[in-house]
Amino acid sequence: MGEKSRFMIIGALISSLTALGAFIKIPIAPYPVPMTLQTGFVFLAGMLLPKREAFLSQAAYILLGLIGIPVFAHGGGLGYILDPTFGYLLAFLFSAPLMSILYNKTLLRRKYILFALFSVLLILILQLCGVIYMAVISSLHLHTKLPFSKAAYLTLLFLPLDMVKLLLAALFSIQIRKRLPFLSLEHNHAKQLSCIP
Numbered sequence: 001m002g003e004k005s006r007f008m009i010i011g012a013l014i015s016s017l018t019a020l021g022a023f024i025k026i027p028i029a030p031y032p033v034p035m036t037l038q039t040g041f042v043f044l045a046g047m048l049l050p051k052r053e054a055f056l057s058q059a060a061y062i063l064l065g066l067i068g069i070p071v072f073a074h075g076g077g078l079g080y081i082l083d084p085t086f087g088y089l090l091a092f093l094f095s096a097p098l099m100s101i102l103y104n105k106t107l108l109r110r111k112y113i114l115f116a117l118f119s120v121l122l123i124l125i126l127q128l129c130g131v132i133y134m135a136v137i138s139s140l141h142l143h144t145k146l147p148f149s150k151a152a153y154l155t156l157l158f159l160p161l162d163m164v165k166l167l168l169a170a171l172f173s174i175q176i177r178k179r180l181p182f183l184s185l186e187h188n189h190a191k192q193l194s195c196i197p
Contacts, residue, residue, distance in 0.1 A: 003182055007049055011057035014048070017041040018061045018092070019071035033085050033130070033154065034073055039123075040165030042092045046099025047173035048183060054096035062089055082141050087133020091126040098122055107170075123162045127155045 021037035028035055045054045061071065070076040073085065080086055099122065106115035131154060138144045177183040 006180075006182060007053045010048055011045070011053045011060070014041055014045045014057045015061040015064070017044070018058065019064070022071060022073040025073055028157065033088065033134070033158075035158070035161055036073055037165065038073075038088075038092070039095075039126070039162050040169050042096050043099050043166050043169040044173060045096040046101075047103045047169055048176060049096075049100060051097035051100040054100040055093060058092040058096045062092070065089075082137060084134040084137045085130070086137070088126070088130035090133065091129040095122060095126050103173075119166055120159075120163070123159060123166065124155070127158055127162070131155055 018038050018041040021041050023036075025034035025036040042058060045057045048054075049057060065072045065076040065080060066078050068077050072080055072083075072089065074080070074083055099119075102115065102118050102122065106112070106118065135145075
């Protein structure tokens with residue numbers, strides 16, 4: 001089996017895990033965004049897959065939801081675009097490939113502090129996109145306003161939770177890479193060196 005086929009299989013598995021993560025949730029009243037395991041699987045996609053495949057794994061998940069399969073936390077269907085939480089799902093599309101780039105540029109070169117710092121920045125950007133989308137939809141569609149103080153609180157509330165999921169994803173990715181040679185850091189590093197003229 002070729003490397004691309006293997007990545008496609010892993011991408012499909014991560015898409016399924018992202019969908020599963022939507023149903024493992026803890027409601028955080030009064031906000032419409034529950035805490036789920038989804039971001040952990042988004043990070044895992046970036047840690048195991050090249051940036052293109054990482055993006056496709058999340059694009060496939062979102063597409064399945066938009067065509068009506070209830071894989072989102074609140075269901076599915078094209079109308080989900082008007083759900084206040086949809087902004088977080090859109091953020092998955094760039095978070096997975098960015099994590100892939102970050103993982104390979106830092107952890108591959110054992111720059112652990114840089115990885116931690118840029119990971120926090122990525123989480124903040126993801127949360128910011130989600131909160132901005134929520135504020136816009138709440139104002140235009142639901143005719144309610146999301147005060148800045150509540151938006152900031154929501155972002156800060158999810159930051160430590162996402163950091164825990166990031167850490168778990170990193171630990172899982174290390175174990176998976178050890179068991180799948182074509183995903184190992186040494187394999188990828190050797191492949192990169194072979195491309196240098």
